[in-house]
Amino acid sequence: MMSFSHTEPARITGGLPSLNALRAFVAAGRHLSFTRAAEELHVTQGAVSRLVKQLEEDLGVGLFRRGPRGLELTEAGAAYLPPLAEAFERMQAATKLIARHGKRPANRLAITMLPTFAMRWFMPRLADFHQLNPEIAVDVTSADRPVDFASEPVDVGIQYGSGQWPADLHAEFLFAETVILVASPALLKSKPLHKPDDVKRHTLLTHSTRPEAWAEWFAAAGLKGNASRGPAFEHFFMSIEAAVNGLGLALVPDFFVTQELREGRLVEPLPQLRVQRPGGYYLLCLKGRDREPAIRAFRNWLFS
Numbered sequence: 487m488m489s490f491s492h493t494e495p496a497r498i499t500g501g502l503p504s505l506n507a508l509r510a511f512v513a514a515g516r517h518l519s520f521t522r523a524a525e526e527l528h529v530t531q532g533a534v535s536r537l538v539k540q541l542e543e544d545l546g547v548g549l550f551r552r553g554p555r556g557l558e559l560t561e562a563g564a565a566y567l568p569p570l571a572e573a574f575e576r577m578q579a580a581t582k583l584i585a586r587h588g589k590r591p592a593n594r595l596a597i598t599m600l601p602t603f604a605m606r607w608f609m610p611r612l613a614d615f616h617q618l619n620p621e622i623a624v625d626v627t628s629a630d631r632p633v634d635f636a637s638e639p640v641d642v643g644i645q646y647g648s649g650q651w652p653a654d655l656h657a658e659f660l661f662a663e664t665v666i667l668v669a670s671p672a673l674l675k676s677k678p679l680h681k682p683d684d685v686k687r688h689t690l691l692t693h694s695t696r697p698e699a700w701a702e703w704f705a706a707a708g709l710k711g712n713a714s715r716g717p718a719f720e721h722f723f724m725s726i727e728a729a730v731n732g733l734g735l736a737l738v739p740d741f742f743v744t745q746e747l748r749e750g751r752l753v754e755p756l757p758q759l760r761v762q763r764p765g766g767y768y769l770l771c772l773k774g775r776d777r778e779p780a781i782r783a784f785r786n787w788l789f790s
Contacts, residue, residue: 503541504544506537507541508570509574510537511537511538511549512567512574513534514538514557515549515559518556518558519556520538547562548560548563549563549566550563576654579654594623595624595641595781595784596627597624597625597626597642597644598627598628598629598633598640599626599643600628600629600645608626615787622783630721632645633645633770635654641775642770642781642784642785643771646768647766649766651770654773655771656776657768659766659768660766660767660769661766662763663766664762665702665737665761666737666754667735667754667756669736669755670753671750672732674755682709685709686709688735690715690734691716691718692716692719692725693720693737694719695720702761703737706761717733722742723742725738726752730746730752
């Protein structure tokens with residue numbers, strides 16, 4: 487259990503200290519400098535020093551040790567800083583969010599998702615959403631990186647991940663990802679592929695954001711060693727087109743190549759070897775926003 491050394495009896499019996507004093511402490515604690523804190527807050531160094539001193543007196547506990555080598559956080563200060571810093575960050579994010587939300591029409595929904603997911607899964611179904619929800623206009627963007635829903639102009643997203651999402655996000659699992667091996671019929675005619683070991687005679691197309699995919703597939707097939715690595719592609723739709731054009735074998739989520747398989751532009755030579763990856767696709771938005779009508783309508787449509 488922590489024990490903090492008190493300077494004098496605390497003056498605060500309920501409520502919170504001065505917000506300005508708390509901001510001064512957070513800035514000084516982050517920089518370990520009253521001077522740099524003053525620059526951040528656009529006040530004088532003396533003002534920061536007075537605010538922190540008043541806070542220490544109000545709390546009845548020392549937050550900094552002031553020495554010739556500069557400021558150091560006391561045990562109490564080190565414990566106090568992280569939750570306060572997080573609280574200010576959340577207040578700032580919430581303020582930006584509500585200001586942005588107030589400017590956005592209630593019938594517009596900004597959605598972000600992975601590029602190939604948008605092209606191969608979402609766009610073919612978007613007309614159905616519009617038919618059921620004609621009052622909601624959809625703005626669609628794509629991103630391969632994690633989206634900051636608190637600061638970016640995005641209402642809701644569909645992202646791939648392990649399920650470990652930031653604490654401020656509302657997340658709902660949509661479906662898993664099953665990866666299959668595909669190739670063009672022409673390629674398999676010149677280099678038949680009847681058993682897993684035949685893969686080693688082929689060029690393997692790589693997805694740059696899933697570099698471990700072939701290792702997972704080799705492990706599932708019970709194969710040792712590796713095969714000739716071919717070109718690497720940033721997006722699945724690129725590796726799909728490369729496979730269609732006979733550049734090599736590709737590992738792709740099964741629902742991305744439904745049309746190519748149906749039309750015979752790609753085939754699945756080893757259907758017994760399908761690898762379900764540990765992650766999945768999730769619907770994401772900031773906590774609390776999932777109750778908004780437009781987001782709720784989108785969520786209900788996805789799960790239907």
